[in-house]
Amino acid sequence: MVAATSGTRVRATSVLVVGATGTLGRQVVRRALDEGYDVRCLVRPRPAPADFLRDWGATVVNGDLSKPETLPATLVGIHTIIDCATGRPEEPIRTVDWDGKVALIQCAKAMGIQKFIFFSIHNCDQHPEVPLMEIKRCTEKYIADSGLNYTIIRLCGFMQGLIGQYAVPVLEDQAVWGTDAPTRIAYMDTQDVARLTLMALRNKKADRKMLTFAGPRAWTTQEVISLCERLAGQDAKVTTVPLGILKLARLVTRFFQWTNDAADRLTFSEILTSDTVFSAPMADTYSLLGVDPNETTTLEKYLQEYYSQILKKLKDLKAQSKQGQFYI
Template sequence: MPTSILVVGATGTLGRQIVRRALDEGYDVRCLVRPRPAPADLLRDWGATVVNADLSKPETIPATLVGIHMVIDCAIGRPEEPIKTVDWEGKVALIQCAKAMGIQKYVFYSIHNCEKHPEVPLMEIKYCTEKFLKDSGLTHIIIQLCGFMQGLIGQYAVPILEEKSVWGTDAPTRIAYMDTQDIARLTYIALRNENISGKILTFAGPRAWTTQEVITLCERLAGQDANVTTVPVSVLRFTRQLTRFFEWTNDVADRLAFSEVLTSDTVFSVPMTETYNLLGVDSKDIITLEKYLQDYFTNILKKLKDLKAQSKQSDIFI
């Protein structure tokens, strides 16, 4: 059985959980990261091996694949980078190297419904990468994702607790968020199932939520109202068109195109019954957004209460 895994994008929100789960299940884990010490130190502390490389520099890739059986690719370019540099050119180079070096299995994370939005550069690139991976001849699994629960903490939970502005839109988009720990667990179940090779799986949470529903849930759990600033979809569209006039803002326009899709009348969700049956997973074991946010707010509010109590105990009165 394949035992060594290269995780690409290991310092990201999903990548960290992919690494942690692999180590817990006894895999030999190697992480491809750009030369940045702080995030990689955490991976080393867990027991992973860290190798420095950069998808934007194809010549650095081959050495990272020596002795590797499987590649799990959850990397994505930084916001300040041209989308094509890492998400297309870098991924093509990585897939080509994996094929040349006889990698046994390649897992690629894509976006749900990417094939329906060719007008959005990131989604078009994801779809093209899916096709390139299929044509490469590599044994692979493609996993399309809807959204991460973890992203809602910084976007909604923290600003509400800190009484800062929460940004929302007036669109009825619904997203079935999933905990990245569940995504990691399902990924390794799929890796061990030979019947899944070559398939496209979509992972979605138990329920699809609108932005307003998420904000309302956070308000209830935090026990306080949110200061919501609503951005009309029309403003996003206008801003995107404006940035298209200038070469130096083209990448900004590309990112805004993705935001526009996320704030349109779209549902990022799929029924998961067939997938659960295929993987042998009980739907009751998948965490709901209510439970995830409830645990977060319970823990954080307890810590704030403890800190307040400690602060009062340390007061000095003269």
């Protein structure tokens, strides 16, 4: 039992996950529940309730990072905050990713939260020209200066994002958009990110540390597409977008006030299509957390499992269709 600054006593297993319905957030929730944590999920009020979180065993509370007055009540009895939240594409980047995070950090400090885990972007300090990455860098500093006990985790990329971007279009013979840039990204399965995050939560060696989580290998866009082609057993219809077009699009959108956020996201796209490597050595991180590197999912294994499941379903559907036609 750990005493909070207010005099109340909270369990070290009491966790609040912010952004619990997102790609990463839901995996963190599921992993924490599986490991016996009492998980509370902060979600925005929405027409379609996040019932799946309740079905898993989590408690769901309504709150909004853009409305600081909704936050204090959600933190009562919480030991650790795991912040997986990010703004929606239609929102200004600052609304959630800066203003909202500052409000959350201030509230966490006032409420005596014992640990704050924040997800950032690898090499965000090297790209001040990209608004989201600069906001991440500033938030990292704000947390470090807040006096909170924290762990900052920088991420390179999620394997899950590759399904809709490459795996499905290749399988369905649809156009695949890519570039011929040499950018390499060490994608990681969000289930592995969640597993390592919970290890970092429990490990005092990770207190007030910045860690980078990266997959076993960094991949170019062309290498990912080639892997999908091989596993799907068919060629992709690749449409290559020259970097020059992205740069021109960013300059054009800057002329109009209402397109500034689109321009910000295009700036981020330029980074992803430059000669950049989003990867980092993991040996020290694995050692600190006591993790076996061989337990981390490779992209080959992840996509192979996806395609094997999908192709089996397609085969079963075809068999049922043929059987139905036979009996008609």
